[in-house]
Amino acid sequence: PRLAAVCALVHDNPADPRTLAALGAVTGVGERTLSRLFRAEFGMTFPQWRTQSRLYHALRMLADGLPVTTVAHRCGWSSASAFIDVFRRSFGCTPGAHQRRSQGPAN
Template structure:
Protein backbone atom coordinates (compact mmCIF):
# COMPACT_ATOMS: atom_id res chain seq x y z
CA UNK A 1 0.00 0.00 0.00
CA UNK A 2 1.00 3.63 -0.61
CA UNK A 3 4.14 2.84 -2.64
CA UNK A 4 4.80 6.57 -3.07
CA UNK A 5 3.76 7.68 0.40
CA UNK A 6 1.83 10.94 0.40
CA UNK A 7 -1.36 12.14 2.02
CA UNK A 8 -4.19 9.82 3.10
CA UNK A 9 -7.42 10.97 4.75
CA UNK A 10 -8.83 8.29 7.03
CA UNK A 11 -12.13 8.21 8.90
CA UNK A 12 -12.04 7.38 12.59
CA UNK A 13 -11.48 3.64 13.00
CA UNK A 14 -9.84 3.22 9.61
CA UNK A 15 -7.15 0.55 9.62
CA UNK A 16 -4.67 -0.98 7.21
CA UNK A 17 -3.89 -4.66 6.80
CA UNK A 18 -0.69 -6.04 8.29
CA UNK A 19 2.07 -5.16 5.85
CA UNK A 20 5.76 -4.47 5.45
CA UNK A 21 7.71 -2.34 2.98
CA UNK A 22 11.07 -2.57 1.23
CA UNK A 23 11.84 0.98 2.40
CA UNK A 24 11.47 2.43 5.86
CA UNK A 25 8.89 5.16 6.27
CA UNK A 26 7.88 8.05 8.47
CA UNK A 27 4.24 8.57 9.44
CA UNK A 28 2.81 11.85 10.69
CA UNK A 29 -0.75 12.72 11.71
CA UNK A 30 -1.44 16.29 10.62
CA UNK A 31 -4.83 15.81 12.30
CA UNK A 32 -6.24 13.05 14.47
CA UNK A 33 -4.20 10.31 16.14
CA UNK A 34 -2.53 7.27 14.58
CA UNK A 35 -1.43 4.05 16.20
CA UNK A 36 1.23 1.78 14.73
CA UNK A 37 0.90 -1.88 15.71
CA UNK A 38 3.70 -4.44 15.41
CA UNK A 39 4.37 -7.80 17.04
CA UNK A 40 6.61 -5.93 19.50
CA UNK A 41 3.88 -3.60 20.71
CA UNK A 42 1.97 -0.44 19.85
CA UNK A 43 3.26 3.07 19.18
CA UNK A 44 0.82 5.96 19.51
CA UNK A 45 1.34 8.94 17.18
CA UNK A 46 -0.45 12.14 18.17
CA UNK A 47 -0.14 15.27 16.06
CA UNK A 48 3.13 16.45 17.61
CA UNK A 49 5.01 13.20 16.97
CA UNK A 50 6.52 11.38 13.99
CA UNK A 51 6.67 7.57 13.87
CA UNK A 52 9.47 5.69 12.12
CA UNK A 53 9.04 2.10 10.89
CA UNK A 54 12.18 0.54 9.35
CA UNK A 55 12.12 -1.55 6.20
CA UNK A 56 10.87 -5.10 6.66
CA UNK A 57 8.93 -4.54 9.90
CA UNK A 58 5.44 -6.01 9.71
CA UNK A 59 2.95 -3.45 10.97
CA UNK A 60 -0.48 -1.92 10.57
CA UNK A 61 -1.88 1.57 11.11
CA UNK A 62 -5.15 2.59 12.75
CA UNK A 63 -6.80 6.02 12.80
CA UNK A 64 -8.40 7.41 15.94
CA UNK A 65 -10.57 10.35 15.06
CA UNK A 66 -10.71 11.62 11.47
CA UNK A 67 -7.04 11.52 10.58
CA UNK A 68 -4.90 13.31 8.00
CA UNK A 69 -2.06 10.81 7.61
CA UNK A 70 1.19 11.77 5.88
CA UNK A 71 3.71 9.12 4.79
CA UNK A 72 7.28 9.72 3.62
CA UNK A 73 9.53 6.84 2.56
CA UNK A 74 13.29 7.13 3.05
CA UNK A 75 16.01 5.82 0.77
CA UNK A 76 18.48 3.43 2.46
CA UNK A 77 21.15 6.15 2.52
CA UNK A 78 18.90 8.25 4.79
CA UNK A 79 17.28 5.36 6.65
CA UNK A 80 20.65 4.28 8.02
CA UNK A 81 20.85 7.60 9.90
CA UNK A 82 17.80 6.82 12.07
CA UNK A 83 17.19 3.83 14.39
CA UNK A 84 16.97 0.30 13.00
CA UNK A 85 13.81 -0.30 15.06
CA UNK A 86 10.43 1.43 15.28
CA UNK A 87 10.54 4.73 17.14
CA UNK A 88 8.49 7.87 17.81
CA UNK A 89 10.08 11.33 17.76
CA UNK A 90 8.93 14.75 18.86
CA UNK A 91 8.12 16.73 15.71
CA UNK A 92 9.77 20.14 15.65
CA UNK A 93 8.03 22.98 13.85
CA UNK A 94 10.51 22.64 10.99
CA UNK A 95 10.02 18.87 10.75
CA UNK A 96 6.24 19.33 10.54
CA UNK A 97 6.53 21.93 7.79
CA UNK A 98 8.89 19.71 5.79
CA UNK A 99 6.55 16.73 6.17
CA UNK A 100 3.59 18.79 4.98
CA UNK A 101 5.60 20.16 2.06
CA UNK A 102 6.82 16.71 1.01
CA UNK A 103 3.34 15.21 1.05
CA UNK A 104 1.35 18.25 -0.03
CA UNK A 105 -2.36 18.41 -0.83
CA UNK A 106 -2.17 16.37 -4.02
CA UNK A 107 -2.02 12.86 -2.54
CA UNK A 108 1.57 12.00 -3.39
CA UNK A 109 4.96 12.75 -1.87
CA UNK A 110 6.47 14.48 -4.87
CA UNK A 111 6.65 17.89 -3.11
CA UNK A 112 4.64 19.79 -5.75
CA UNK A 113 6.55 22.75 -7.11
CA UNK A 114 9.91 21.37 -5.98
CA UNK A 115 12.59 19.75 -8.11
CA UNK A 116 13.98 16.34 -7.28
CA UNK A 117 17.14 18.00 -5.93
CA UNK A 118 15.06 20.28 -3.70
CA UNK A 119 13.05 17.33 -2.45
CA UNK A 120 16.26 15.46 -1.65
CA UNK A 121 17.45 18.44 0.39
CA UNK A 122 14.13 18.59 2.25
CA UNK A 123 14.39 14.91 3.12
CA UNK A 124 17.88 15.45 4.50
CA UNK A 125 16.64 18.39 6.61
CA UNK A 126 13.82 16.19 7.93
CA UNK A 127 16.19 13.39 8.91
CA UNK A 128 18.57 15.88 10.55
CA UNK A 129 15.67 17.28 12.60
CA UNK A 130 14.67 13.79 13.75
CA UNK A 131 18.27 12.97 14.70
CA UNK A 132 18.26 16.05 16.93
CA UNK A 133 14.88 15.20 18.48
CA UNK A 134 14.40 13.05 21.54
CA UNK A 135 12.65 9.73 21.17
CA UNK A 136 9.33 9.79 22.96
CA UNK A 137 8.05 7.24 25.51
CA UNK A 138 4.91 6.39 23.54
CA UNK A 139 5.65 2.71 23.02
CA UNK A 140 3.37 0.20 24.70
CA UNK A 141 5.26 -3.12 24.56
CA UNK A 142 3.33 -6.32 23.95
CA UNK A 143 3.67 -9.03 26.64
CA UNK A 144 4.47 -12.62 25.71
CA UNK A 145 3.67 -14.41 28.95
CA UNK A 146 0.10 -15.77 29.04
CA UNK A 147 -0.58 -14.20 32.43
CA UNK A 148 0.62 -10.78 31.36
CA UNK A 149 -1.40 -11.08 28.16
CA UNK A 150 -4.53 -11.79 30.24
CA UNK A 151 -3.88 -8.71 32.39
CA UNK A 152 -3.26 -6.61 29.27
CA UNK A 153 -6.57 -7.73 27.75
CA UNK A 154 -8.48 -6.82 30.91
CA UNK A 155 -6.93 -3.37 31.16
CA UNK A 156 -7.37 -2.61 27.46
CA UNK A 157 -11.06 -3.45 27.79
CA UNK A 158 -11.40 -1.38 30.99
CA UNK A 159 -8.60 1.22 31.26
CA UNK A 160 -10.30 2.74 34.33
CA UNK A 161 -9.83 -0.49 36.31
CA UNK A 162 -7.82 0.47 39.40
CA UNK A 163 -7.20 -3.08 40.63
CA UNK A 164 -3.82 -3.59 42.23
CA UNK A 165 -1.30 -5.99 40.74
CA UNK A 166 -2.07 -8.39 43.58
CA UNK A 167 -5.79 -8.31 42.74
CA UNK A 168 -5.13 -8.86 39.06
CA UNK A 169 -2.70 -11.63 39.97
CA UNK A 170 -5.41 -13.53 41.82
CA UNK A 171 -7.50 -13.41 38.65
CA UNK A 172 -4.74 -14.84 36.44
CA UNK A 173 -3.24 -17.17 39.02
CA UNK A 174 0.11 -15.54 39.72
CA UNK A 175 1.70 -13.75 42.67
CA UNK A 176 2.70 -10.12 42.79
CA UNK A 177 6.41 -10.89 42.90
CA UNK A 178 6.21 -13.12 39.83
CA UNK A 179 4.18 -10.60 37.85
CA UNK A 180 6.45 -7.71 38.85
CA UNK A 181 9.46 -9.65 37.64
CA UNK A 182 7.73 -10.49 34.35
CA UNK A 183 6.80 -6.85 33.71
CA UNK A 184 10.39 -5.76 34.24
CA UNK A 185 11.99 -8.62 32.28
CA UNK A 186 9.57 -8.72 29.34
CA UNK A 187 8.42 -5.12 29.05
CA UNK A 188 11.23 -3.14 30.68
CA UNK A 189 8.91 -1.24 33.01
CA UNK A 190 6.88 -1.67 36.15
CA UNK A 191 3.23 -2.64 36.09
CA UNK A 192 2.23 0.89 37.10
CA UNK A 193 4.39 2.45 34.37
CA UNK A 194 2.86 0.11 31.79
CA UNK A 195 -0.70 0.85 32.94
CA UNK A 196 -0.05 4.60 32.86
CA UNK A 197 1.26 4.27 29.31
CA UNK A 198 -1.84 2.28 28.33
CA UNK A 199 -4.06 4.96 29.85
CA UNK A 200 -2.26 7.78 28.03
CA UNK A 201 -2.76 5.87 24.77
CA UNK A 202 -6.47 5.53 25.54
CA UNK A 203 -6.71 9.19 26.52
CA UNK A 204 -5.26 10.30 23.19
CA UNK A 205 -7.87 8.22 21.40
CA UNK A 206 -10.73 9.68 23.46
CA UNK A 207 -9.50 13.25 23.00
CA UNK A 208 -9.21 12.65 19.24
CA UNK A 209 -12.85 11.51 19.28
CA UNK A 210 -13.91 14.78 20.92
CA UNK A 211 -14.25 13.83 24.60
CA UNK A 212 -13.48 16.55 27.14
CA UNK A 213 -10.73 16.43 29.77
CA UNK A 214 -12.95 15.51 32.73
CA UNK A 215 -14.69 12.66 30.95
CA UNK A 216 -11.40 11.38 29.56
CA UNK A 217 -9.73 11.47 32.98
CA UNK A 218 -12.44 9.33 34.58
CA UNK A 219 -12.64 6.94 31.62
CA UNK A 220 -8.90 6.32 31.92
CA UNK A 221 -8.84 5.69 35.66
CA UNK A 222 -7.77 9.02 37.16
CA UNK A 223 -9.83 9.99 40.19
CA UNK A 224 -9.48 13.70 39.50
CA UNK A 225 -8.71 15.75 36.38
CA UNK A 226 -5.67 17.49 37.87
CA UNK A 227 -3.81 14.18 38.29
CA UNK A 228 -4.68 13.23 34.73
CA UNK A 229 -3.53 16.61 33.39
CA UNK A 230 -0.19 16.26 35.18
CA UNK A 231 0.41 12.71 33.88
CA UNK A 232 -0.69 13.60 30.34
CA UNK A 233 1.45 16.74 30.18
CA UNK A 234 4.52 14.86 31.46
CA UNK A 235 4.29 12.40 28.55
CA UNK A 236 2.79 14.43 25.69
CA UNK A 237 4.30 17.85 26.43
CA UNK A 238 1.05 19.80 26.48
CA UNK A 239 -2.16 19.71 28.49
CA UNK A 240 -5.16 17.63 27.35
CA UNK A 241 -7.19 20.81 26.86
CA UNK A 242 -4.59 22.43 24.63
CA UNK A 243 -4.06 19.18 22.77
CA UNK A 244 -7.79 18.77 22.14
CA UNK A 245 -8.09 22.39 21.03
CA UNK A 246 -5.23 22.01 18.59
CA UNK A 247 -2.39 23.46 20.63
CA UNK A 248 -0.21 20.44 19.99
CA UNK A 249 3.18 21.85 19.26
CA UNK A 250 4.71 20.97 22.62
CA UNK A 251 8.31 21.83 23.52
CA UNK A 252 11.17 21.64 21.07
Template sequence: MSDSSQIALEEFPERTEAAFWFAHAETVPPHTHALGQFIHAASGVLSLITDDGTWIAPPNRVTWVPAGAEHRHRAHGVTDMRVVYLSPDAAARLPSGPAVLAVSSLAREALLALTTPGSRSEVARSHLRAVVVDEVASAPEQPLHLPEPRDPRLRQAARIVEEDLAEPRSLGELAVGIGVGERTLTRLFRHETGMGYRQWRLQLRVHRALVLLASGRTVTDVAAACGWATTSQFIDQFTPLAGMTPGAYRRAALTVRV
Protein backbone atom coordinates in the same frame (compact mmCIF):
# COMPACT_ATOMS: atom_id res chain seq x y z
CA MET B 1 -7.69 6.42 2.01
CA SER B 2 -8.62 5.05 -1.41
CA ASP B 3 -7.13 1.97 -3.10
CA SER B 4 -5.05 4.23 -5.32
CA SER B 5 -3.66 5.95 -2.21
CA GLN B 6 -2.78 2.54 -0.80
CA ILE B 7 -0.74 1.77 -3.91
CA ALA B 8 0.98 5.13 -3.69
CA LEU B 9 1.88 4.50 -0.06
CA GLU B 10 3.45 1.14 -0.91
CA GLU B 11 5.48 2.61 -3.78
CA PHE B 12 6.41 5.73 -1.86
CA PRO B 13 10.16 4.99 -1.30
CA GLU B 14 10.77 6.22 -4.85
CA ARG B 15 9.71 9.68 -3.66
CA THR B 16 10.81 11.83 -0.74
CA GLU B 17 7.62 13.06 0.95
CA ALA B 18 3.82 13.10 0.71
CA ALA B 19 0.55 13.55 2.56
CA PHE B 20 -2.37 11.14 2.99
CA TRP B 21 -5.83 11.56 4.48
CA PHE B 22 -7.31 8.74 6.56
CA ALA B 23 -10.91 8.32 7.63
CA HIS B 24 -11.65 7.41 11.24
CA ALA B 25 -10.64 3.79 12.04
CA GLU B 26 -9.02 3.36 8.62
CA THR B 27 -6.01 1.06 8.68
CA VAL B 28 -2.99 0.25 6.55
CA PRO B 29 -1.99 -3.43 6.64
CA PRO B 30 1.52 -4.56 7.66
CA HIS B 31 4.19 -3.38 5.24
CA THR B 32 7.80 -2.24 5.05
CA HIS B 33 9.68 0.51 3.21
CA ALA B 34 13.11 0.58 1.64
CA LEU B 35 13.88 3.94 3.29
CA GLY B 36 13.44 5.18 6.84
CA GLN B 37 10.64 7.65 7.38
CA PHE B 38 9.34 10.36 9.66
CA ILE B 39 5.58 10.15 10.21
CA HIS B 40 3.61 13.09 11.58
CA ALA B 41 -0.12 13.57 12.14
CA ALA B 42 -0.83 17.19 11.25
CA SER B 43 -4.32 16.59 12.62
CA GLY B 44 -6.08 13.58 14.08
CA VAL B 45 -4.17 10.69 15.62
CA LEU B 46 -2.21 7.93 13.94
CA SER B 47 -1.08 4.76 15.69
CA LEU B 48 2.06 3.00 14.53
CA ILE B 49 1.81 -0.69 15.39
CA THR B 50 4.51 -3.38 15.23
CA ASP B 51 5.01 -6.78 16.83
CA ASP B 52 6.89 -4.96 19.60
CA GLY B 53 4.09 -2.59 20.53
CA THR B 54 2.33 0.65 19.67
CA TRP B 55 3.49 4.24 19.29
CA ILE B 56 1.25 7.33 19.23
CA ALA B 57 2.75 10.76 18.62
CA PRO B 58 1.03 14.02 19.67
CA PRO B 59 1.38 17.08 17.38
CA ASN B 60 4.65 18.06 19.07
CA ARG B 61 6.19 14.67 18.36
CA VAL B 62 7.20 12.73 15.25
CA THR B 63 7.38 8.97 14.80
CA TRP B 64 10.51 7.47 13.30
CA VAL B 65 10.31 4.17 11.39
CA PRO B 66 13.64 2.69 10.21
CA ALA B 67 14.04 1.11 6.79
CA GLY B 68 12.78 -2.47 6.66
CA ALA B 69 10.77 -2.27 9.91
CA GLU B 70 7.41 -3.96 9.39
CA HIS B 71 4.57 -1.80 10.66
CA ARG B 72 0.95 -0.86 10.17
CA HIS B 73 -1.15 2.22 10.86
CA ARG B 74 -4.55 2.95 12.35
CA ALA B 75 -6.25 6.35 12.25
CA HIS B 76 -8.24 7.66 15.20
CA GLY B 77 -10.47 10.40 13.87
CA VAL B 78 -9.96 12.01 10.47
CA THR B 79 -6.18 12.11 10.20
CA ASP B 80 -3.80 14.12 8.04
CA MET B 81 -0.68 11.95 7.76
CA ARG B 82 2.58 13.54 6.61
CA VAL B 83 5.56 11.39 5.57
CA VAL B 84 9.18 12.34 4.90
CA TYR B 85 11.63 9.67 3.73
CA LEU B 86 15.32 9.92 4.54
CA SER B 87 18.44 8.86 2.72
CA PRO B 88 20.51 6.11 4.38
CA ASP B 89 23.11 8.71 5.41
CA ALA B 90 20.50 10.88 7.15
CA ALA B 91 18.79 7.85 8.68
CA ALA B 92 22.07 6.79 10.30
CA ARG B 93 21.61 9.66 12.74
CA LEU B 94 18.29 8.27 14.01
CA PRO B 95 17.52 5.35 16.39
CA SER B 96 17.89 1.80 15.08
CA GLY B 97 14.28 0.95 15.99
CA PRO B 98 10.91 2.73 15.85
CA ALA B 99 10.70 5.70 18.19
CA VAL B 100 8.75 8.82 19.08
CA LEU B 101 10.92 11.92 19.06
CA ALA B 102 10.31 15.52 20.08
CA VAL B 103 9.78 17.90 17.19
CA SER B 104 10.45 21.61 17.62
CA SER B 105 8.13 24.25 16.19
CA LEU B 106 10.75 24.96 13.52
CA ALA B 107 11.05 21.31 12.52
CA ARG B 108 7.28 20.84 12.46
CA GLU B 109 6.75 23.82 10.17
CA ALA B 110 9.55 22.61 7.88
CA LEU B 111 8.00 19.13 7.80
CA LEU B 112 4.57 20.54 6.97
CA ALA B 113 6.05 22.77 4.26
CA LEU B 114 7.84 19.78 2.73
CA THR B 115 4.65 17.74 2.58
CA THR B 116 2.36 20.50 1.29
CA PRO B 117 2.09 20.71 -2.52
CA GLY B 118 3.86 23.76 -3.89
CA SER B 119 6.44 25.06 -6.34
CA ARG B 120 9.51 24.95 -4.12
CA SER B 121 12.74 24.05 -5.86
CA GLU B 122 14.58 20.86 -5.02
CA VAL B 123 17.31 22.99 -3.43
CA ALA B 124 14.74 24.59 -1.12
CA ARG B 125 13.24 21.20 -0.32
CA SER B 126 16.69 19.85 0.48
CA HIS B 127 17.25 22.71 2.93
CA LEU B 128 13.89 22.05 4.61
CA ARG B 129 14.67 18.34 4.88
CA ALA B 130 18.04 19.15 6.47
CA VAL B 131 16.30 21.34 9.07
CA VAL B 132 13.92 18.52 9.98
CA VAL B 133 16.73 15.97 10.31
CA ASP B 134 19.01 18.29 12.28
CA GLU B 135 16.26 19.24 14.73
CA VAL B 136 14.80 15.77 15.24
CA ALA B 137 18.07 13.82 15.31
CA SER B 138 19.24 15.83 18.31
CA ALA B 139 15.94 15.43 20.18
CA PRO B 140 15.57 12.90 23.00
CA GLU B 141 13.44 9.80 22.52
CA GLN B 142 10.04 10.20 24.15
CA PRO B 143 8.39 7.62 26.48
CA LEU B 144 5.31 7.03 24.32
CA HIS B 145 5.92 3.41 23.38
CA LEU B 146 3.48 0.83 24.72
CA PRO B 147 5.23 -2.57 24.51
CA GLU B 148 3.20 -5.59 23.38
CA PRO B 149 3.35 -8.45 25.93
CA ARG B 150 4.33 -11.86 24.57
CA ASP B 151 3.98 -14.14 27.59
CA PRO B 152 0.37 -15.53 27.63
CA ARG B 153 0.00 -14.71 31.33
CA LEU B 154 1.07 -11.13 30.83
CA ARG B 155 -1.15 -10.81 27.76
CA GLN B 156 -4.10 -11.95 29.86
CA ALA B 157 -3.27 -9.45 32.58
CA ALA B 158 -2.90 -6.64 30.03
CA ARG B 159 -6.26 -7.41 28.43
CA ILE B 160 -8.00 -7.30 31.81
CA VAL B 161 -6.61 -3.82 32.45
CA GLU B 162 -7.28 -2.61 28.90
CA GLU B 163 -10.92 -3.68 28.96
CA ASP B 164 -11.77 -1.43 31.90
CA LEU B 165 -9.24 1.31 32.54
CA ALA B 166 -11.75 3.20 34.65
CA GLU B 167 -11.48 0.44 37.28
CA PRO B 168 -8.13 0.72 39.09
CA ARG B 169 -6.62 -2.69 39.84
CA SER B 170 -3.63 -3.30 42.06
CA LEU B 171 -0.90 -5.67 40.93
CA GLY B 172 -2.00 -8.11 43.63
CA GLU B 173 -5.61 -8.13 42.40
CA LEU B 174 -4.44 -8.65 38.87
CA ALA B 175 -2.18 -11.53 39.89
CA VAL B 176 -5.05 -13.28 41.68
CA GLY B 177 -7.28 -12.74 38.67
CA ILE B 178 -4.97 -14.62 36.31
CA GLY B 179 -3.78 -17.20 38.84
CA VAL B 180 -0.11 -16.30 39.25
CA GLY B 181 1.97 -14.98 42.12
CA GLU B 182 2.46 -11.24 42.50
CA ARG B 183 6.24 -11.65 42.29
CA THR B 184 5.89 -13.58 39.05
CA LEU B 185 3.72 -10.88 37.53
CA THR B 186 6.12 -8.18 38.69
CA ARG B 187 8.99 -10.05 37.01
CA LEU B 188 7.00 -10.49 33.80
CA PHE B 189 6.21 -6.77 33.56
CA ARG B 190 9.84 -5.82 34.11
CA HIS B 191 11.21 -8.44 31.72
CA GLU B 192 8.76 -7.90 28.84
CA THR B 193 7.95 -4.20 29.00
CA GLY B 194 10.98 -2.75 30.76
CA MET B 195 8.57 -1.07 33.19
CA GLY B 196 6.88 -1.79 36.46
CA TYR B 197 3.13 -2.38 36.47
CA ARG B 198 2.22 1.16 37.55
CA GLN B 199 4.37 2.78 34.84
CA TRP B 200 3.02 0.40 32.19
CA ARG B 201 -0.57 1.19 33.21
CA LEU B 202 0.18 4.92 33.08
CA GLN B 203 1.53 4.50 29.54
CA LEU B 204 -1.62 2.60 28.58
CA ARG B 205 -3.85 5.28 30.08
CA VAL B 206 -2.01 8.06 28.25
CA HIS B 207 -2.28 6.15 24.95
CA ARG B 208 -6.01 5.68 25.48
CA ALA B 209 -6.38 9.34 26.43
CA LEU B 210 -4.62 10.45 23.24
CA VAL B 211 -7.17 8.52 21.19
CA LEU B 212 -10.23 9.63 23.16
CA LEU B 213 -9.26 13.30 23.20
CA ALA B 214 -8.76 13.23 19.43
CA SER B 215 -12.27 11.82 19.06
CA GLY B 216 -13.68 14.94 20.69
CA ARG B 217 -14.29 13.68 24.23
CA THR B 218 -13.89 16.32 26.92
CA VAL B 219 -10.88 16.38 29.22
CA THR B 220 -13.09 15.57 32.21
CA ASP B 221 -14.74 12.61 30.47
CA VAL B 222 -11.40 11.21 29.33
CA ALA B 223 -9.93 11.51 32.82
CA ALA B 224 -12.77 9.41 34.21
CA ALA B 225 -12.74 6.88 31.36
CA CYS B 226 -9.02 6.26 31.81
CA GLY B 227 -9.13 5.83 35.57
CA TRP B 228 -7.83 9.14 36.93
CA ALA B 229 -9.42 10.11 40.21
CA THR B 230 -9.51 13.81 39.31
CA THR B 231 -9.08 15.95 36.21
CA SER B 232 -6.13 17.74 37.80
CA GLN B 233 -4.37 14.41 38.40
CA PHE B 234 -4.95 13.54 34.75
CA ILE B 235 -3.42 16.83 33.62
CA ASP B 236 -0.42 16.40 35.93
CA GLN B 237 0.38 12.88 34.66
CA PHE B 238 -0.52 13.35 30.99
CA THR B 239 1.39 16.57 30.36
CA PRO B 240 4.99 15.36 31.01
CA LEU B 241 4.53 12.36 28.68
CA ALA B 242 2.68 14.14 25.89
CA GLY B 243 4.58 17.42 26.18
CA MET B 244 1.34 19.42 26.27
CA THR B 245 -1.80 19.59 28.38
CA PRO B 246 -4.80 17.40 27.48
CA GLY B 247 -6.75 20.49 26.44
CA ALA B 248 -3.99 21.74 24.14
CA TYR B 249 -3.58 18.29 22.62
CA ARG B 250 -7.34 17.99 22.04
CA ARG B 251 -7.46 21.32 20.22
CA ALA B 252 -4.46 20.43 18.06
CA ALA B 253 -5.76 16.97 17.18
CA LEU B 254 -9.17 18.30 16.19
CA THR B 255 -7.81 21.13 14.04
CA VAL B 256 -8.10 20.10 10.39
CA ARG B 257 -5.34 21.57 8.24
CA VAL B 258 -6.12 22.39 4.62
Protein backbone atom coordinates in the same frame (compact mmCIF):
# COMPACT_ATOMS: atom_id res chain seq x y z
CA PRO C 1 0.06 -15.89 28.29
CA ARG C 2 0.08 -15.05 32.00
CA LEU C 3 1.12 -11.48 31.34
CA ALA C 4 -1.21 -11.17 28.35
CA ALA C 5 -4.22 -12.04 30.52
CA VAL C 6 -3.45 -9.23 32.96
CA CYS C 7 -2.71 -6.78 30.15
CA ALA C 8 -6.03 -7.62 28.50
CA LEU C 9 -7.95 -6.91 31.71
CA VAL C 10 -6.34 -3.49 32.05
CA HIS C 11 -6.63 -2.71 28.35
CA ASP C 12 -10.33 -3.60 28.31
CA ASN C 13 -11.04 -1.34 31.29
CA PRO C 14 -8.40 1.37 31.78
CA ALA C 15 -10.25 2.72 34.83
CA ASP C 16 -9.89 -0.62 36.67
CA PRO C 17 -8.22 0.31 39.98
CA ARG C 18 -7.17 -3.22 40.95
CA THR C 19 -3.63 -3.75 42.14
CA LEU C 20 -1.24 -6.13 40.47
CA ALA C 21 -1.89 -8.59 43.30
CA ALA C 22 -5.66 -8.42 42.71
CA LEU C 23 -5.25 -8.83 38.95
CA GLY C 24 -2.92 -11.75 39.57
CA ALA C 25 -5.47 -13.40 41.82
CA VAL C 26 -8.07 -13.20 39.05
CA THR C 27 -5.69 -14.66 36.45
CA GLY C 28 -4.04 -17.20 38.75
CA VAL C 29 -0.57 -15.65 38.68
CA GLY C 30 1.41 -14.41 41.67
CA GLU C 31 2.14 -10.72 42.10
CA ARG C 32 5.91 -11.25 42.19
CA THR C 33 5.83 -13.31 39.00
CA LEU C 34 3.79 -10.64 37.25
CA SER C 35 6.09 -7.92 38.52
CA ARG C 36 9.10 -9.75 37.09
CA LEU C 37 7.29 -10.33 33.80
CA PHE C 38 6.42 -6.64 33.42
CA ARG C 39 10.06 -5.67 33.92
CA ALA C 40 11.37 -8.42 31.62
CA GLU C 41 8.88 -7.93 28.79
CA PHE C 42 8.24 -4.19 28.89
CA GLY C 43 11.23 -2.78 30.77
CA MET C 44 8.95 -1.00 33.21
CA THR C 45 6.92 -1.60 36.34
CA PHE C 46 3.22 -2.41 36.30
CA PRO C 47 2.23 1.12 37.45
CA GLN C 48 4.36 2.61 34.67
CA TRP C 49 2.83 0.28 32.10
CA ARG C 50 -0.71 0.98 33.31
CA THR C 51 -0.08 4.71 33.00
CA GLN C 52 1.12 4.22 29.42
CA SER C 53 -1.95 2.13 28.64
CA ARG C 54 -4.23 4.76 30.14
CA LEU C 55 -2.51 7.51 28.16
CA TYR C 56 -3.02 5.50 24.97
CA HIS C 57 -6.74 5.26 25.69
CA ALA C 58 -6.84 8.95 26.61
CA LEU C 59 -5.31 9.96 23.27
CA ARG C 60 -7.93 7.95 21.41
CA MET C 61 -10.79 9.43 23.46
CA LEU C 62 -9.48 12.96 23.04
CA ALA C 63 -9.27 12.36 19.27
CA ASP C 64 -12.94 11.35 19.39
CA GLY C 65 -13.70 14.75 20.93
CA LEU C 66 -14.64 13.65 24.44
CA PRO C 67 -14.29 16.28 27.18
CA VAL C 68 -11.07 16.16 29.21
CA THR C 69 -12.88 15.44 32.48
CA THR C 70 -14.75 12.51 30.91
CA VAL C 71 -11.51 11.12 29.51
CA ALA C 72 -9.78 11.47 32.88
CA HIS C 73 -12.43 9.47 34.69
CA ARG C 74 -12.88 6.82 31.98
CA CYS C 75 -9.13 6.24 32.01
CA GLY C 76 -8.90 5.81 35.76
CA TRP C 77 -7.56 9.09 37.08
CA SER C 78 -9.11 10.25 40.33
CA SER C 79 -9.42 13.83 39.08
CA ALA C 80 -9.09 15.83 35.90
CA SER C 81 -6.18 17.76 37.41
CA ALA C 82 -4.24 14.55 38.11
CA PHE C 83 -4.83 13.45 34.51
CA ILE C 84 -3.77 16.83 33.14
CA ASP C 85 -0.56 16.72 35.20
CA VAL C 86 0.42 13.24 33.94
CA PHE C 87 -0.54 14.12 30.37
CA ARG C 88 1.50 17.35 30.41
CA ARG C 89 4.55 15.58 31.85
CA SER C 90 4.27 12.86 29.20
CA PHE C 91 3.46 14.93 26.11
CA GLY C 92 4.56 18.48 26.95
CA CYS C 93 1.10 20.02 26.65
CA THR C 94 -2.28 19.78 28.31
CA PRO C 95 -4.93 17.40 26.97
CA GLY C 96 -7.07 20.37 25.90
CA ALA C 97 -4.20 21.92 23.94
CA HIS C 98 -3.43 18.55 22.35
CA GLN C 99 -7.08 18.10 21.43
CA ARG C 100 -7.26 21.56 19.83
CA ARG C 101 -4.06 20.96 17.84
CA SER C 102 -5.12 17.53 16.61
CA GLN C 103 -8.55 18.71 15.52
CA GLY C 104 -7.14 21.64 13.57
CA PRO C 105 -8.79 24.98 12.94
CA ALA C 106 -12.56 25.18 12.75
CA ASN C 107 -13.98 25.66 9.29
